[in-house]
Amino acid sequence: SQQGEEDPQALSIQEGENATMNCSYKTSINNLQWYRQNSGRGLVHLILIRSNEREKHSGRLRVTLDTSKKSSSLLITASRAADTASYFCATDAMNRDDKNIFGKGTRLHILP
Amino acid sequence: DAGVTQSPTHLIKTRGQQVTLRCSPKSGHDTVSWYQQALGQGPQFIFQYYEEEERQRGNFPDRFSGHQFPNYSSELNVNALLLGDSALYLCASSLFGEGGRTEAFFGQGTRLTVV
Numbered sequence: 001s002q003q004g005e006e007d008p009q010a011l012s013i014q015e016g017e018n019a020t021m022n023c024s025y026k027t028s029i030n031n032l033q034w035y036r037q038n039s040g041r042g043l044v045h046l047i048l049i050r051s052n053e054r055e056k057h058s059g060r061l062r063v064t065l066d067t068s069k070k071s072s073s074l075l076i077t078a079s080r081a082a083d084t085a086s087y088f089c090a091t092d093a094m095n096r097d098d099k100n101i102f103g104k105g106t107r108l109h110i111l112p
Numbered sequence: 113d114a115g116v117t118q119s120p121t122h123l124i125k126t127r128g129q130q131v132t133l134r135c136s137p138k139s140g141h142d143t144v145s146w147y148q149q150a151l152g153q154g155p156q157f158i159f160q161y162y163e164e165e166e167r168q169r170g171n172f173p174d175r176f177s178g179h180q181f182p183n184y185s186s187e188l189n190v191n192a193l194l195l196g197d198s199a200l201y202l203c204a205s206s207l208f209g210e211g212g213r214t215e216a217f218f219g220q221g222t223r224l225t226v227v
Binding site: 006031033035040041042043044045048088090102103104105 | 157219220223
């Protein structure tokens with residue numbers, strides 16, 4: 001089963017605007033993580049939110065988690081050119097039979 | 113404190129050959145996961161190793177195998193390479209503790225090209 005489906009697939013915004021991307025998953029989780037990947041390189045962990053948390057902040061990043069809807073959102077405020085990257089969510093599922101699977105990601109492009 | 117290191121960074125192999133990729137986890141981590149990422153796609157889970165055993169596996173054929181050593185480092189082996197195995201192979205390490213696993217730290221990947 002596909003865990004972690006990001007939406008939208010691609011997003012282009014002007015520098016300085018806020019960017020919001022969403023993630024949906026299917027099973028009960030211990031936590032959910034967001035990652036950034038610059039072109040062809042390894043993923044960089046951004047933020048982890050536990051199942052008993054509803055919102056978490058880290059600098060310009062704000063993550064929300066709604067376990068009743070099995071969804072999460074990542075908000076990047078005051079976007080910068082350096083934020084141009086692909087963003088992925090991944091879950092640590094409670095059921096160890098559920099695989100930690102990434103979606104195709106959201107490709108964010110910040111326009112100058 | 114070194115993060116996750118993978119070797120080699122790039123590799124070109126011929127169809128039908130075998131390849132071994134290596135990963136050293138972040139210091140203090142005990143779990144290693146391997147992913148395959150084709151161009152324009154998200155990482156696809158191959159398998160995860162914990163306590164030197166394969167704990168979870170994705171939808172990959174038996175040509176993909178692995179190993180974890182007592183020092184937590186890991187190898188990914190792919191036999192009978194196909195052109196479709198060309199991809200970026202990512203290794204991620206994490207720590208299993210209360211409340212589940214910690215966030216995963218990724219290496220920079222090994223770019224495998226099969227010709």
